[in-house]
Amino acid sequence: MSLHFVEFELNGCQIDGMVEARRTLLDFLRCDVGCTGPHAGCEHGVCGACTVLVEGQAVRSCLMLAVQANGKTVETVEGLSGGPKELHPIQQLFREEFALQCGFCTPGFLMTLVALDRSEPRPNAAEMREALSGHLCRCTGYQGVLRVIDRLTEDRK
Amino acid sequence: MHLPLSEMYNEPDDRNVLDRMRQGVIGQPLDRPEGALKVSGQATYAAEWRIDGCVEGVLVLAEIAQGQVTAIDRDAALARDGVLAVIADPAMTRRSAQGMAAKAPQQDAAKVEYFGQPVALVVARTFEQARDAAVALRVDYADAAEPVPFDPHAPDVKVEAPSSSKPVEGGDLDQAMRDAAFSVDVEYDTPGHASAAMEPHATIAQWQGDSLILHGSYQMLAYNVKEIADCLGISPDKVRIIAPYVGGGFGSKLGITHEAVAAALAARELGRPVRVVMSRQQVFQTVMRRSETRQRVRLAADAGGRLIGLGHEALVSNLPGEKFAEPVTQATEFLYGGENRLLKVEVARISRLTAGSVRAPGEAVGMQVLEAAMDELAEKIGIDPIELRKRNLPATVPVQGTPYSSRMLTQALEQGAQAFGWSARQDRPCQTRDGDWWVGMGVASAARVNMMVPAQARVTLRADGSALVETDQTDIGTGSYAILGQIAGEMLGLPMARVDVKLGDSALPPGAGSGGSFGAISTGSAVLYACEEIRKRLAKILGCAAEELVLKDGTASHGDAAPRPLRDVLGGEDLTTTGKIKPGKTAKAFSQASYGAFFAEVGVHAFTGEVRVRRMTGVFGFGRVLNAKTARSQCLGGMVWGIGSALTEELAFDTRDGHLVNHDLAEYHVPVHADVPAIEVILLEERDAAASPLQAKGVGELGICGAAGAIANAVYNACGVRVRSFPLTLDKIVPSLPDPFAQTL
Numbered sequence: 001m002s003l004h005f006v007e008f009e010l011n012g013c014q015i016d017g018m019v020e021a022r023r024t025l026l027d028f029l030r031c032d033v034g035c036t037g038p039h040a041g042c043e044h045g046v047c048g049a050c051t052v053l054v055e056g057q058a059v060r061s062c063l064m065l066a067v068q069a070n071g072k073t074v075e076t077v078e079g080l081s082g083g084p085k086e087l088h089p090i091q092q093l094f095r096e097e098f099a100l101q102c103g104f105c106t107p108g109f110l111m112t113l114v115a116l117d118r119s120e121p122r123p124n125a126a127e128m129r130e131a132l133s134g135h136l137c138r139c140t141g142y143q144g145v146l147r148v149i150d151r152l153t154e155d156r157k
Numbered sequence: 158m159h160l161p162l163s164e165m166y167n168e169p170d171d172r173n174v175l176d177r178m179r180q181g182v183i184g185q186p187l188d189r190p191e192g193a194l195k196v197s198g199q200a201t202y203a204a205e206w207r208i209d210g211c212v213e214g215v216l217v218l219a220e221i222a223q224g225q226v227t228a229i230d231r232d233a234a235l236a237r238d239g240v241l242a243v244i245a246d247p248a249m250t251r252r253s254a255q256g257m258a259a260k261a262p263q264q265d266a267a268k269v270e271y272f273g274q275p276v277a278l279v280v281a282r283t284f285e286q287a288r289d290a291a292v293a294l295r296v297d298y299a300d301a302a303e304p305v306p307f308d309p310h311a312p313d314v315k316v317e318a319p320s321s322s323k324p325v326e327g328g329d330l331d332q333a334m335r336d337a338a339f340s341v342d343v344e345y346d347t348p349g350h351a352s353a354a355m356e357p358h359a360t361i362a363q364w365q366g367d368s369l370i371l372h373g374s375y376q377m378l379a380y381n382v383k384e385i386a387d388c389l390g391i392s393p394d395k396v397r398i399i400a401p402y403v404g405g406g407f408g409s410k411l412g413i414t415h416e417a418v419a420a421a422l423a424a425r426e427l428g429r430p431v432r433v434v435m436s437r438q439q440v441f442q443t444v445m446r447r448s449e450t451r452q453r454v455r456l457a458a459d460a461g462g463r464l465i466g467l468g469h470e471a472l473v474s475n476l477p478g479e480k481f482a483e484p485v486t487q488a489t490e491f492l493y494g495g496e497n498r499l500l501k502v503e504v505a506r507i508s509r510l511t512a513g514s515v516r517a518p519g520e521a522v523g524m525q526v527l528e529a530a531m532d533e534l535a536e537k538i539g540i541d542p543i544e545l546r547k548r549n550l551p552a553t554v555p556v557q558g559t560p561y562s563s564r565m566l567t568q569a570l571e572q573g574a575q576a577f578g579w580s581a582r583q584d585r586p587c588q589t590r591d592g593d594w595w596v597g598m599g600v601a602s603a604a605r606v607n608m609m610v611p612a613q614a615r616v617t618l619r620a621d622g623s624a625l626v627e628t629d630q631t632d633i634g635t636g637s638y639a640i641l642g643q644i645a646g647e648m649l650g651l652p653m654a655r656v657d658v659k660l661g662d663s664a665l666p667p668g669a670g671s672g673g674s675f676g677a678i679s680t681g682s683a684v685l686y687a688c689e690e691i692r693k694r695l696a697k698i699l700g701c702a703a704e705e706l707v708l709k710d711g712t713a714s715h716g717d718a719a720p721r722p723l724r725d726v727l728g729g730e731d732l733t734t735t736g737k738i739k740p741g742k743t744a745k746a747f748s749q750a751s752y753g754a755f756f757a758e759v760g761v762h763a764f765t766g767e768v769r770v771r772r773m774t775g776v777f778g779f780g781r782v783l784n785a786k787t788a789r790s791q792c793l794g795g796m797v798w799g800i801g802s803a804l805t806e807e808l809a810f811d812t813r814d815g816h817l818v819n820h821d822l823a824e825y826h827v828p829v830h831a832d833v834p835a836i837e838v839i840l841l842e843e844r845d846a847a848a849s850p851l852q853a854k855g856v857g858e859l860g861i862c863g864a865a866g867a868i869a870n871a872v873y874n875a876c877g878v879r880v881r882s883f884p885l886t887l888d889k890i891v892p893s894l895p896d897p898f899a900q901t902l
Contacts, residue, residue, distance in 0.1 A: 001238065001285075022285050031284070036205040037198020039404070041355050042437045046822045049355060077198035084193035091196040095188055098786050101794065102634025103195030104355040104404030110196065133831040136822060138355050138405050139634045141793030142830035 006070045010035065011079025019066045025059075026050045028066035029076060037077035037107045041136070048135035051108035052076045058115040058131075077107035080114060090114055090152065097147040101139030109135050109145060117152060125153040165741030166609060166682070169562075169846035174685065175647055175781065176844075179709040183647040186786035189639045190658065191402070191632070200402040203374040204359035204434045211361060212241060214280045214423050214433040215287040216415060217294050218442060222272040222508050222815040223301035229277055230295035239286030243294065244278040246422045251275070252511045253445050254384045254412025255481050256672050257377065257610070261387035262412065262511075263478075269298065270476055271508045272816040273442030278419040280431055307815035309449065309474040309505035316472065319482030319504045325490055327556040328497030330455065333466025337457035339537045340466075345454065345526040346882040349808035350447035352515045353827050354633075356404020357440045362420035363430035368395045373417055376406040377670025378629040378663040384413040389421055401661035403671075406633040408514035409445050411672050441820035446808055447515035448473040448483040450522050454530035457495065462538045464549045467495030469527060474505040475512040483512065484519035488604040488862065489527055491561075491748045494551040508815045514672065516798060517858035520605045525802065525883065528601035528866030532873065542600050542870070543570050543579065554748045562747035562847035565778025566602055569754040569841060573600075573776040576839060577756035586877035590900050594760035596771070597875025601866035603753030603777065605674065607845075607854040609740040612679035613666035616645055616687035617733040618695075622711050622723035623655040630668025630680040631661050635857055636787030637676060643784055644681050644851070648688030650708025650723075666735050674751070674855025677783060679738065682850045687736030694732050695723075738850070747847040751859045753777035753792075755799070755867035761876040766891035768872055770800055772834050775864070778841035780854035785840060788856050792838045795860020801828045803865035804884050 007016035010033065017032050026043075029035045029052070038061050041049035045063040052061045053075040080088040087095070090113055100106040109132065116123050116131055123131070128149045137145070175183050194200040219226075231243045249266035251274050266276050276296055281287035306314045318324075334340050361372040369391070375381045378398045386393040403410065416433040424431040435443070450471050457466030471485035486500040515521070535542035547567055553560050574580070582598040583589055589596040614628040626645050632638050642656045649656075659665065669679035689703070696703040701715035712720035743749075756774040761767070775796050782788050805826035809818040819825045838860075844852035865883060873879050878893040 020283070020285055023283075027284060030205070034207060035198075036201070039202070039356070040204075040434070041357070042822045044437075044821065044823065047355065077196075081197055084197045084199055087193060087196060091193075094196045095192040098188070098790055100189075100192065100195055100634075101636070101790055102355065102403065102405040103191075103200055104202065104634075106195055107198050129830065133829045136355065136827055136829060138353055138407065138827060139794050140790055141795075141797040141836060142833050143793050143836055144790070146830060 004067050006067050008069045008071060009073045011075055021065065021067055023066045024062055025064040025066045025069050026061035029061060035076050035078055039104050039107060041105065048108040049105045051111040053111055053115055056115065056118065058112045077110055080110065090117060093148045093151055097144040099140060099144035099148050105135060105137045125149050164737045165739050166743050167741035169743055170850040171846040173844060173852055175851060178647045179707055180647045180650045182643050182653060184782050184785060187639060187643065187653060187784055189636055189787065190642060191638050202356055202402050202404050203372050203400065204432060206361055206372045208361055208363060208430045211430040211432050212280055212282055213284040213287045214278045214420055214431050215291040216275045216419060216433065216435065216439055217277040217279060217291045217296065218273045218439060219269040219276050221269055221298050223304045224269050224298045226267040226269065226276050226296055227299050228297040234279060234290045234294050237290045239282040240279060240290045241282065242280040242423060242427055244280065244419060244423045244426060245276065248388055248418065248422055249275065250388065250415050250418050252476065253414035253513065256411030256514045257380050258412050259380045259383040261384060264388060271510050272814060275415045275443055278423055278433065280423045280427065305477060305506055305508050307508050307810065308812040309472060309507050315506045316503050317506065319502055321480050321482050322484055322502055324499065324501040325556055326499055330466045330468050330497045330499045333457040333497035334455055337465060338460040339458045339534060341456040341530055341534045341537065343454055343530055343533060343881060345452045345529065347450045347522040347526065348883060349449045350515050350802060350806050351441055351808060351825055352407035352409035352445065353822065353825065354405030354407050354409055357435045357437055358414060358416050358444060359434040360417040360420040361430060361432040362424040364424055369421055371398045371417060371421065373398050373400050374403050374410055375400050375413065376403065376410045376631055376633055376672050378631060379667035380670060381413050382663045385417060385421065388418045398663040399661065400631055403631050403633040406671060407516040408518065411514055414444050437822060438820045441825065442817050443510055445513045445515065446510055448475060448512040450483060450485055452485060452526045454527060456530055456534045458534060458538060462540050462545055462548050464493055464495035466497040467493060468499045470499065470501045472503050472505055474507045474509065477506040479511060481513050483522065485523035487519035487606055488524055491554045491750060492602065492604050493549040494555055496555050498555060509810055517605055517861050520862035524604060524863035525865035528863045529869045532599065532870040543574055546570060546602055559748045562749045563843055563845040564752055565841050565843055566752040569752060569776040569778055572839060573754040573756050573774050576837065577774040579756060582874065586874055587895055591760065593763050595763055595875040596758065596760050597871045599757050599867045599870030599874055601755045601863040601870060603755055603859055603863045605751050605855065605859045605862045607749035607751055607848050608673050608675045609679050609744065609849060610669045610675050611739045612669040612683040613735055613737045614668060614680055614683035614687055615666045615733065615735045616684060616691060617731050618649060618691050619731050620724065620727050620729050624649050624651055626656065626658045626684055627665045628660060628668035628680055629663045629665045630676060631671045633671045635671060635676065635791060636784060639787050640677050640681060640783040641684050644684045645688055648685060649691065651711055655711060674857040678849040678851055678853050678855060681783065682738045683736040685736065685850055686738060687734050690734040690736065691732050695726060698726055743847045749848050749854065751779035751854045751856060753859055755864045757867040757871040759868060759871040759875055761872055761890065763894065763897035766887035766894055768804055768885055770834050770868060774837045775860060776839040776841060777856065777859055778843050779856040779859060780843055780845035780848050781852045782840050782842060783853055788840060789838045791857050792860040793836055795858060796836055796864050797828050797833050798861040799864020800832055800868065802883060803868035807884050
């Protein structure tokens with residue numbers, strides 16, 4: 001199968017590669033780029049673990065082909081902060097509120113929340129909850145995630 | 158004088174060592190130490206290791222349910238772009254290993270026993286090439302000569318007594334039912350469940366000479382090493398499994414399964430690393446299911462509401478010859494009185510994927526049904542369901558006479574009632590209406606057996622005054638990193654920043670593994686013992702008795718002596734020791750279980766029958782709380798599993814060809830947060846010395862054990878419809894709903 005040239009901005013850095021048209025953005029990020037923060041939980045857009053931002057919008061990277069990202073701006077969980085020692089405020093809230101256990105679904109929740117947090121007008125708590133109802137977590141029972149939303153929206157008042 | 162370092166746990170250790178320490182970290186709601194890695198995308202899960210030269214394998218699943226593979230068109234597959242190998246080796250597994258099997262599961266994948274069983278592995282340079290060739294691979298089959306039924310209730314199904322458990326019989330249950338002032342004789346169905354851990358199974362296999370290294374996603378590495386080795390016919394000391402971060406397990410990763418063995422075989426054949434990641438659909442179809450159950454519960458009570466008879470019989474299913482049978486009546490054995498009893502599980506031999514452990518095997522489905530039946534009895538007697546439960550707590554385990562190590566059930570019911578506002582519950586159904594919704598409340602007891610399994614952990618107090626805990630114990634999201642560090646920190650007087658915990662590598666001393674809620678108490682006890690030994694050595698250096706030694710904030714002191722930094726005391730030496738524990742006489746001498754109570758308020762839509770949980774309270778007593786945050790999160794997660802099994806989760810098998818119809822997360826409905834209202838969790842502090850030297854019991858599964866019963870009871874209290882088939886979907890409720898225009902009945 002023929003290869004296509006693809007280049008885009010990933011977490012502030014310009015990257016490129018040759019990719020088959022059938023490769024998903026998720027697999028391209030994980031396998032070709034080595035950016036393994038986005039996780040493959042269902043591979044058909046149901047669980048949300050693979051969520052990344054494309055042009056600032058939360059996108060399920062398992063439902064998007066790598067070639068479709070050509071020329072765009074892509075952000076993954078790795079780009080939110082300088083690493084485990086300097087966390088983004090929402091990452092910090094996830095830690096503090098124990099919004100994660102096994103951590104596999106976590107990057108997806110984070111990316112959707114970050115997109116909401118940046119959007120104007122700012123969504124309220126109910127709208128944030130609605131947006132996060134498309135993310136599955138099998139460990140935590142969601143209560144920590146909901147507290148993160150509460151604190152995020154409190155902080156804005 | 159009790160000998161604390163005896164390997165066998167033969168008598169309760171009531172010294173409560175942890176309570177005499179000074180650091181003050183045990184029990185605290187501390188953050189998980191690996192949390193920062195996880196929120197920044199830096200925790201490395203099984204499929205994510207960068208290994209040079211790694212190629213990709215995709216499993217090929219059978220398109221028949223029962224028969225024999227007669228031919229595989231390798232040549233056509235190998236002619237496709239990028240394809241390197243088609244593996245159809247007799248060593249490939251056709252079933253998954255059960256938890257703690259420590260030996261190979263059924264091999265020879267050419268014999269097809271259920272629809273979707275793996276029969277081959279295609280390996281190619283890229284994942285897409287392998288998937289493409291796997292889909293196109295032509296496999297020929299011969300039908301099975303003597304197929305078994307797909308349906309556990311088929312007339313020709315073979316039903317056997319399981320080898321794994323014996324019936325409990327006492328007195329004369331039939332006579333008790335005849336003598337009873339009040340009785341219930343009901344049949345309930347529960348469907349099959351999937352663990353649906355968020356991380357699909359994945360393995361990267363690489364050989365170094367005759368040694369195998371697996372990066373995998375497994376719960377019990379010491380057992381998994383033996384399982385893999387047995388599959389491949391090599392010595393266990395030639396196998397190393399690395400799994401520092403596991404994306405959930407819930408039983409599905411207790412034993413090794415297809416992708417690990419296939420990857421190892423392919424890597425050996427090709428002489429290069431091979432990665433096999435299962436698709437979500439493959440995980441659903443091939444790994445492990447919780448058996449569906451049909452349960453008959455008989456409750457016989459005297460005029461005072463005391464049980465004189467108790468029957469709990471269940472039909473479960475599994476593949477022919479498979480030893481595991483969902484232990485449905487496990488908690489029924491010890492929970493309530495009723496000397497006249499019959500508790501029995503039978504297993505139907507059918508063609509569906511392996512049935513095995515899914516979170517809280519036994520209690521998860523047994524308790525929800527028992528607790529729903531208890532609600533039916535309370536209504537017949539006309540007493541409060543909490544009162545019925547309190548009246549029926551025996552002094553010792555019926556029939557066996559075993560004493561209870563500790564039992565916080567009454568406290569849980571009473572505290573929960575207070576916190577939840579149980580007094581506002583209406584005794585009769587259809588008394589509360591909120592707009593178009595009937596509103597009701599339900600209660601259920603929680604119970605889950607406590608188990609200890611053999612475990613080891615190595616602790617090093619390093620010359621610089623920091624500590625390292627090492628064991629192959631996994632952390633599948635449960636909090637092992639946190640609590641093992643806290644135990645060491647408490648015992649050695651170190652703040653958490655000076656304790657490192659290294660887990661999930663089979664080269665380290667074998668911990669308990671994550672399963673059966675036993676990881677924390679078993680491996681934690683091994684850490685405790687190792688730390689006690691280090692304390693002894695420190696005391697010797699300081700010339701005092703171990704009991705006099707005070708360790709706090711990285712210093713050591715005794716008596717009136719001024720605290721000295723550990724670094725000075727150690728004089729450049731590391732102190733290392735391995736703690737070991739095994740279950741001993743306490744396991745049989747006491748009935749050990751964690752207890753609790755669930756309270757649920759639900760709304761049932763008066764026109765559509767839709768059920769929404771409005772709020773829940775769970776109260777749990779499980780010995781010492783090692784970390785209030787991790788424990789609470791485990792309870793919350795369990796209760797949400799309870800919501801799933803009450804309302805949405807159900808494996809649907811086609812009874813014509815045995816295929817699993819809803820084999821993905823779009824069709825198998827795991828609750829999302831919109832299904833989960835405000836949940837309150839209350840943790841009761843207790844000490845259970847019979848359970849472990851930590852005085853702690855298991856908590857990982859307790860939150861699910863009975864939760865669905867509370868929801869079903871609340872549905873009845875709301876609308877007067879008693880559904881005896883889980884999940885309580887609206888189609889089962891709507892035909893029996895009362896007049897929706899009546900505001901109360």
